[in-house]
Amino acid sequence: xxDFIERLNACGVFxxxxxxxxxxxxxxxxxxxxxxxxxxVQAGPQRTEMMSRQxxxxxxxxxxxxxxxxxxxxxxxPEMHPxxxxxxGELAVLNKRLIVRSNLVVLLDPxxxxxxxxxxxxxxxxxxxxxDHHAEKSDRQRGPGSFEGAVQVIRELNHRSxxxxxxxxxxxxxxxxxxxxxxxxQSALEGEYRRVLRDRHGLHFNxxxxxxxxxxxxxxxxxxxxxxxxxxxxxxxxxxxLQTVSSVMCRTTLSIGWDGRLYDCDFNQMLDLTVNSGAxxxxxxxxxxxxxxxxxxxxxxxxxxxxxxxxxxxxxLAD
Amino acid sequence: xxxxxYEPRDLEDFANIGEDAPExxxxxxxxxxxxxxxxxLTEREKALIxxxxxxxxxxxxxxxxxxxxxxxxxxxxDEMMEAxxxxxxxxxxxxxxxxxxxxxxxxxxxx
Numbered sequence: 424x425x426d427f428i429e430r431l432n433a434c435g436v437f438x439x440x441x442x443x444x445x446x447x448x449x450x451x452x453x454x455x456x457x458x459x460x461x462x463x464v465q466a467g468p469q470r471t472e473m474m475s476r477q478x479x480x481x482x483x484x485x486x487x488x489x490x491x492x493x494x495x496x497x498x499x500x501p502e503m504h505p506x507x508x509x510x511x512g513e514l515a516v517l518n519k520r521l522i523v524r525s526n527l528v529v530l531l532d533p534x535x536x537x538x539x540x541x542x543x544x545x546x547x548x549x550x551x552x553x554x555d556h557h558a559e560k561s562d563r564q565r566g567p568g569s570f571e572g573a574v575q576v577i578r579e580l581n582h583r584s585x586x587x588x589x590x591x592x593x594x595x596x597x598x599x600x601x602x603x604x605x606x607x608x609q610s611a612l613e614g615e616y617r618r619v620l621r622d623r624h625g626l627h628f629n630x631x632x633x634x635x636x637x638x639x640x641x642x643x644x645x646x647x648x649x650x651x652x653x654x655x656x657x658x659x660x661x662x663x664x665l666q667t668v669s670s671v672m673c674r675t676t677l678s679i680g681w682d683g684r685l686y687d688c689d690f691n692q693m694l695d696l697t698v699n700s701g702a703x704x705x706x707x708x709x710x711x712x713x714x715x716x717x718x719x720x721x722x723x724x725x726x727x728x729x730x731x732x733x734x735x736x737x738x739x740l741a742d
Numbered sequence: 743x744x745x746x747x748y749e750p751r752d753l754e755d756f757a758n759i760g761e762d763a764p765e766x767x768x769x770x771x772x773x774x775x776x777x778x779x780x781x782x783l784t785e786r787e788k789a790l791i792x793x794x795x796x797x798x799x800x801x802x803x804x805x806x807x808x809x810x811x812x813x814x815x816x817x818x819x820d821e822m823m824e825a826x827x828x829x830x831x832x833x834x835x836x837x838x839x840x841x842x843x844x845x846x847x848x849x850x851x852x853x
Binding site: 555556557560598600602604605607608611612614615616644652661 | 784847
């Protein structure tokens with residue numbers, strides 16, 4: 424039995440079960456133009472994994488289920504998937520909340536610039552990575568020049584009314600710590616981001632999502648290499664907040680890998696932990712009723728989602 | 743022997759200091775939370791004050807806790823160092839201001 428199960432057991436909340444499927448999260452590629460030091464996907468330019476059109480078609484079919492309200496497209500850099508344009512067109516017809524997670528700087532590449540207008544045309548909700556509002560810190564995690572690149576892209580998105588109140592075009596930014604510590608309160612950091620980005624760069628956004636770095640993938644390598652692994656895991660365990668357990672994202676999300684396999688979340692996906700308890704394991708066999716009540720597969724890395732104010736792909740769970 | 747008086751894990755016991763004096767302990771933690779939480783000053787400003795006091799007072803537990811808190815709140819290392827220089831200047835100024843006591847006694851005693 425792993426220590427997260429022990430903790431849930433001690434609190435009387437094991438097993439953790441799904442409470443429906445609200446969000447269908449599709450990880451369509453592990454290819455990315457960046458090689459960020461914290462990336463749990465270990466994405467990069469050399470990765471070749473791409474979701475096939477057939478698997479995308481299965482996802483679209485599943486996304487049409489009336490109980491699913493949100494389709495969340497992630498990667499890698501989704502823009503680098505040759506079928507993203509087609510996929511967005513098909514999903515837009517469903518008239519549901521449609522999210523694309525972007526590293527922003529990929530949109531500076533002439534090959535992908537068209538997505539600036541395409542996202543706006545489909546009213547895609549954008550979630551853009553910006554780990555820190557200090558250029559130097561952000562670049563330490565994502566590579567030299569990436570902060571300035573992100574600033575340019577946010578400016579272009581603002582010109583298209585993204586991130587402006589009342590425009591209907593939503594731009595969220597994502598903060599995650601550049602090092603072995605937890606993010607502070609989301610409201611405090613959002614205020615700081617808003618002040619710095621507005622005053623120094625003239626930029627606007629809607630919401631800041633604060634994410635706890637999950638101790639897997641490249642971030643786990645960094646923690647071990649820098650001698651921070653045991654302290655970080657200890658910090659996560661000490662910061663366990665029972666109040667976050669009922670709202671962890673895996674309870675209402677179904678994560679789909681590039682090859683169509685099904686997971687409780689993107690972190691479990693990277694650990695190759697497919698859905699459990701006899702629920703269908705591939706999107707081709709999608710069965711809402713069976714998946715909506717599945718038992719969630721949990722391990723020690725789950726402490727990252729229950730630490731402090733909690734953490735999810737939509738930011739903190741409680742502030 | 744690797745054991746020292748100051749161990750990072752000691753801080754885990756901090757929450758239990760009220761065990762033998764529950765009322766005082768509870769009042770202290772309530773006060774601590776109020777004093778360090780956001781008010782007219784932001785949590786960020788208060789974290790910098792706390793980090794400066796911790797460093798001036800040479801408290802390794804608080805230096806650890808408030809460096810992490812400052813990082814979590816997006817405080818830059820340059821801002822932390824700027825705050826610490828305020829603390830260092832205050833300590834130097836406080837020391838030198840007491841030289842006036844020396845000067846006062848000298849003036850009284852010397853012919």
